[in-house]
Amino acid sequence: MDIFIQQIINGLVLGSVYAIIALGYTMVYGILGIINFAHGDVLMIGAMVALSAIGVL
Numbered sequence: 001m002d003i004f005i006q007q008i009i010n011g012l013v014l015g016s017v018y019a020i021i022a023l024g025y026t027m028v029y030g031i032l033g034i035i036n037f038a039h040g041d042v043l044m045i046g047a048m049v050a051l052s053a054i055g056v057l
Contacts, residue, residue: 021039021043024039025039
């Protein structure tokens with residue numbers, strides 16, 4: 001049962017990350033009228049910073 005609850009939490013967290021990414025793309029497309037594919041670079045830098053911070057801790 002503990003694994004099931006953990007998997008539900010993991011799914012909610014991952015779904016939230018996908019929703020935030022989609023919201024960013026939607027906002028940029030709505031304002032500029034074009035899709036900015038540099039969004040992925042910013043997300044990758046954020047992921048690398050997070051991994052580095054976890055490594056330091």
